[in-house]
Amino acid sequence: MKAILFDIDDTLYNQIQPFENAYRDVFGQQQSSWIEALFKQSRKRSDEVFEASRRGEITMEEMYIYRVQKALADFDIQVTDKQALDFQERYVYYGKCIALTETMKKILDFCRKYAKLGIITNGPAARQWGKTQTLGLLNWVKRENIFVSGDLGVAKPDQRIFEYAARQMGLDDDRIYVGDSYANDVIGAVHAGWDAVWFNRRNREIPAGQRVPAYCIHTEQELYDIIRELI
Numbered sequence: 001m002k003a004i005l006f007d008i009d010d011t012l013y014n015q016i017q018p019f020e021n022a023y024r025d026v027f028g029q030q031q032s033s034w035i036e037a038l039f040k041q042s043r044k045r046s047d048e049v050f051e052a053s054r055r056g057e058i059t060m061e062e063m064y065i066y067r068v069q070k071a072l073a074d075f076d077i078q079v080t081d082k083q084a085l086d087f088q089e090r091y092v093y094y095g096k097c098i099a100l101t102e103t104m105k106k107i108l109d110f111c112r113k114y115a116k117l118g119i120i121t122n123g124p125a126a127r128q129w130g131k132t133q134t135l136g137l138l139n140w141v142k143r144e145n146i147f148v149s150g151d152l153g154v155a156k157p158d159q160r161i162f163e164y165a166a167r168q169m170g171l172d173d174d175r176i177y178v179g180d181s182y183a184n185d186v187i188g189a190v191h192a193g194w195d196a197v198w199f200n201r202r203n204r205e206i207p208a209g210q211r212v213p214a215y216c217i218h219t220e221q222e223l224y225d226i227i228r229e230l231i
Contacts, residue, residue, distance in 0.1 A: 002115040002231050004173045005145075006123060007156075007179030008131055009123070011199050012104060015039070018094035026087045027079075034075075038203050042071040050122065054155055058125070064088040091196030092127075101137055104218040107227060108140040114231045118145035120165050120177070122184065125150035145169055156181075166192075176230055178223065182206060186213050193228070199223055 009015050019042070020035045022133075030038075030128035045067040053063040079087075100108075111117045118139055121128050128148045132138065137146070147165045149155035154164070156179075166175060178197040179185025182204065189196040190213075197215040206212060217223050 001116055001168075002114070002174045003118065003169060004111050004176040004178065004227065004231065005118040005201075007166060007181070008119060008121040008128065008135075008137075010043075010180040010201060011178060011185075011207050012119075012137070013098045013131075013135060014201065018091055018098060019157060022087050022090035025090045036202065038071055038075065040204065041074050042067055043181075045070040045074075047181070050155070054149070055197045060084065095131065096111060096134055098131065098134055101220060103224060107220065107224050108137075110224070110227065111231065112140050115176075116145075116169060116171065117141050118147070118165060118169055120156065120161055122149040122155045122175065126142075156184040157191065159188060159192035162189060162192035162194060167185050174192040176227075178227075180182060182210070182213075197223070197230075 006012055016036065016039050019039050021033065023030060023038070035189060039094060047062070048070075049058060049066050051084075053057050055061055058066075064173070065081050065084040068087050069079055069081075072079055084183060086151045115137070117140060119132070119137065125148050128150060132146060147161060147167075147168070149161060152161060152164065154161045156162075159163055165171075173193065175194045177194045178199055179189070179191035180201055182198060186196045187196045187210075194215055195215070196212045197217065200216055200218055201216065206220050217226055
């Protein structure tokens with residue numbers, strides 16, 4: 001039986017909405033197209049310090065300040081540490097209001113029926129389990145098939161987290177991973193011997209020198225269509 005595992009953030013739900021709401025509360029209204037560009041830059045800046053925060057080399061507050069300040073500085077906007085932390089507080093608040101779309105529910109219904117279903121997600125344990133609860137993911141995925149980097153001490157793209165998930169779920173070689181991050185999700189899964197589906201919601205460019213993934217989609221409907229082909 002095939003297995004399909006998902007990332008959470010910006011994969012199972014659209015992460016830009018809580019980001020845009022938090023920006024509006026702290027810094028004021030902006031055009032959605034600009035917010036999209038800022039969000040992409042924020043994710044890039046977050047990736048730069050994620051490993052350092054996971055290893056305890058910087059605090060979580062320092063990581064939050066870094067990614068907000070650096071992302072905004074890329075657009076020639078300077079903000080204080082307090083403003084960056086205020087943004088993070090509102091981001092977490094709006095993150096508690098996230099929900100699955102009807103299309104994503106249909107995808108999970110299909111996967112549960114025809115495949116072994118699981119989740120691999122990076123982030124602090126309490127936060128990622130909170131999102132799991134808010135999204136109602138336990139209605140589709142067994143708790144023991146949800147793997148959070150904050151619990152395990154190893155994070156994507158390290159192939160060990162994929163290997164651990166495969167062992168715990170008793171998977172054979174027919175494994176698919178769906179995620180939005182090329183560096184963390186696509187590279188990590190491929191290096192672990194999985195098939196990867198890049199859910200490229202933000203139309204990101206493939207990093208220089210990297211190959212085009214076998215499966216790249218941009219919308220939830222495209223994701224549903226490709227999963228129906230693969231499973």
